[in-house]
Amino acid sequence: MRLQAVKGTQDILPRDQAAWLSVSAAAKEVLEAAGAGALTTPIFEYTDVFEKSVGDSADLVVQKEMYTFEDRGGRNLTLRPEFTAGVMRAFIEHGMHTLPQPVKLWSQGPLFRAENVQRGRYRQFHQVNFETIGLDGPLADAEAIELLYRTLRRCGLTRHRIKLGSVGDPEDRQAYNAYLRAELAGIAHELSPVSQERLRLNPMRVLDSKDANDQRLIAGLQRPLDRLGPPARAHLAKVEEYLGAWGVPFDLEPAIVRGLDYYRRTAFEAHYEGIGAQSALGGGGRYDGLIEMLGGPSLPGTGWAFGVERVIDAMAQEPDREAGEAPRPDLFLVPLDDDAVDEAAALAMSLRRAGRWVEFAYQRRNPGKGLRDADRSRARFAAVRGAEERQRRAWQLKDLTSGAQLEVVETDLAAALDERLSKNA
């Protein structure tokens, strides 16, 4: 069998690295300026870490999509399918509740879910994640949303939208589910099979149905937002107020839904049209109670994550993205005889130590070939050395843009190159 990357995984080639690094740099810049510390956790954890965090809502899907395995010591391990659980485990394990509160943490790296692959959805994918732990007011939620919005902005996106909603408090959700069951009981048989199943397991999800007939049937029903209890309603109003004051554009989403039980109140997503069916760049919300579920102190939290692949996909859709020119080597050395090969190598090492990007031909070349090699390397300058130059302890330094060439004594080469590079820059 021909060796190939596993289904749903991909190589990030040199030509794509700039985009990846720019996302990383944007996240670091924006999040650390808000006081977030970088946290790197292992990519696998005891399976318990994830199972405890999903709790009762351990949807079969969630379980099924985890990469779980037993290691040689018989440990039951899982490749992380999300960041939050591992971050909370580390928070607890390192006693971060004793740090000045709140604690803000950001992470990035690969995650693993055994999903069926399509555009914007892979089995190994990458996210940038942010959490604020220890604050339960709406201000923390609003700040997190602002940071999500601005991090995406810093990545160069201009057309992303924040959808804001609330899943309410647990009692609101119970009440709303009861309401849905009551309202839909009589017409359940008219719903699509998928929606009938949802009605049994998690009625709120019926609202997500893409079936036109389902949508018609539920059109007249109240949305979760219509039935929030007073505390959750006040909380959401305050988040809206902050975002408005800070100039973060958002759309109120009357039926935002979360798959996991630990979410409460604020929920939000960032969307971008034009990147296929997976238009969600990322999302998050408030998860009071999660830390306690994992055996830690009772602390509230709020956080989000976005998918790096999807953001890069969106970046490519931006009309005015600057076509950043790829970096080029400073100098390419052309040895005209065998001795010059070693001399070129030695010179390259010395110039590289001084921080310049220097390449050289690994075999003796004739001038025509050597300069063609230099061209193909995209270097700005070339330097040629043969027997004649050796006698004079010099190199022929050639500007590959203008064609201008002059002989430079080898001890002066670094300075001569530096001078010309700074002139062009």
Next chain:
RNA sequence: GUGGGUGUAGCUCAGCUGGUUAGAGCACCGGAUUGUGGUUCCGGGUGUCGUGGGUUCAAAUCCCAUCAUCCACCCCA
């Protein structure tokens, strides 16, 4: 898990009503050019036609299976 599209050179693709030796452009390598590049010209195919099986005198082409990939459903912690 379900449905549909697509797999031919490193890349983008043509060839597919079965028929000599499987092609193009780009890329790549060599030469024209043994002391001066980019352009140009010449030469080189670098391929298990995704894989396995079947039909046939004959399969890149038709059939089945399988794998991969893309799009969508589903789901999205």
